[in-house]
Amino acid sequence: MERGAELTGRAPIILITGGAKGLGRAFAEELGRSGAVVVITGRDQTALLAARDELRAANIVADAVVADATDKAAASAVVEHVEGTFGSLDVLVNNAGLAGPVGPTWELDEGEWWEAMEVNLRGTMVMSSAALMYMVRRQNGRIINIVSHAGVYRWPYATAYSVSKAAVIKLTENLAAETRRLGVTVLSYHPGLVxxxxxxxxxxxxxxxxxxxxxxxxxxxxxxxxxxxxTPVAQATAVLRRLTEGAADHRSGEYITFEDELEQ
Ligand SMILES: NC(=O)c1ccc[n+]([C@@H]2O[C@H](COP(=O)([O-])OP(=O)(O)OC[C@H]3O[C@@H](n4cnc5c(N)ncnc54)[C@H](OP(=O)(O)O)[C@@H]3O)[C@@H](O)[C@H]2O)c1
Structure with missing residues (x-):
């Protein structure tokens, strides 16, 4: 399904939370190399600026904004920055996440347990809401929530991670239903064990x-x-790129994995 950037032929503008490290950094590189403008966020300014400079050195149009994904004001500010600087936010990749504490649930510190819920679930809700204010108005946009197999199946001794990712998968289904007729796609994506x-x-x-x-x-x-x-990093990032290009727009709300065969 062609939308926004594809229809006009301009470079898509993609915001990746937690884009300076790990998978987020790999996603930024893959999307940037395929021609997207990438804006990365995170809390660690030093890592963000270093990642931004590396991306630019690879001829990628990249920007970096310090923002805690759980902070509503920061989320609104980063989306406004993207809209003001580049014209429109086409795709939001909610990648920022915490693994949470590990051990028998009843022995874990509930504050640490809840912190994973805050970042993984609240962060996804807060960032998505900030982006949807614009996407719904424009009747155009995609949101891809990075989740995990642990959110579909149980993961004993890592319950904050498992439960928070399960909640994000359910949030994805609900948001997709709310936005289906508003030109927005919302998907959850499991990149594999990378x-x-x-x-x-x-x-x-x-x-x-x-x-x-x-x-x-x-x-x-x-x-x-x-x-x-x-899962090879290249496979995890290639499937994500296909999602940002609209290969699963017709499956809005679904849980997609690195093994899904998406039409070219
Ligand atoms: N690696 C895997 O095998 C795998 C498998 C399935 C799913 N995932 C998912 O992939 C995503 C990335 O994980 P990763 O493996 O790349 O881990 P990682 O290297 O620890 O990266 C996590 C990222 O999240 C950011 N972050 C954490 N809290 C944040 C907050 N409050 N606000 C904004 N950014 C925040 C971190 O940046 P700052 O420290 O700068 O804030 C960092 O860039 C996660 O959602 C994870 O659940 C990973």
Whole structure:
């Protein structure tokens, strides 16, 4: 389905939360190399500016704005910045996320547990709301929420992550129903278990903390890596790019994975 940027032939404008590190950084590079203007956000200014400069060095039109995804005023300001600087926000990729605490749920600190809900769920809701103010008015836009298999299936000992991602998948379904006739697509996307970001950091964190539950997850990831079952970064980013281009607009509300065969 052709929309906005595709119809006019201009470069799509894509905002990626948490775009300076891990998967978000890889998404920014893939989308930028395919011709999109990419705007990345996060809380860590040093990492953001470094990522922005690296993207620009690769001839990508890139901008970076410090913004906490859970902060409504910051979310509105970043969307206004994109609209004011580049003309229109075509695609929002809600990628910012936290892994949350690991261990038997009843032994976890509820504040730490809730922080993952704040970033993963509230952050997605807050950023999406800021973007939808413009997208609905223009009757055009796409929102892609980065989720996980852990939100579809249980993930004992990582319940904040599992429950928050499940909530984002359900938020996606509801937002898609609300915006279906308003020209907006909302999808959730599971990129696979990718050897980057939280997956890559997991083993180091487990070794440093001595937490047996983190070590259990790290051993499982090691087994998946040894069996060649991790998703290549290139596959995770290529499917995301197809979603930003509209390849699954007809499936608004659905949970898409790195294994989905999307029409070219
Ligand atoms: N790696 C995997 O295998 C995998 C698999 C499935 C899903 N995912 C999902 O992919 C997304 C990216 O994860 P990752 O693996 O790349 O982890 P990561 O390297 O830890 O990246 C997380 C990103 O989120 C940002 N962030 C965290 N809290 C934020 C906040 N309050 N406001 C704005 N930005 C915030 C971080 O930037 P700052 O620190 O600068 O704020 C960072 O850029 C997450 O949603 C994760 O659940 C990852």
């Amino acid at each position: 050897d980057i970001g939280i997956t890559l950091a997991g083993a180091e964190k487990a070794a440093a903390s001595g937490n047996p539950w983190e070590q259990r997850i790290a051993s499982w990831i090691e087994g998946e890596r040894a069996a060649g079952r991790l």
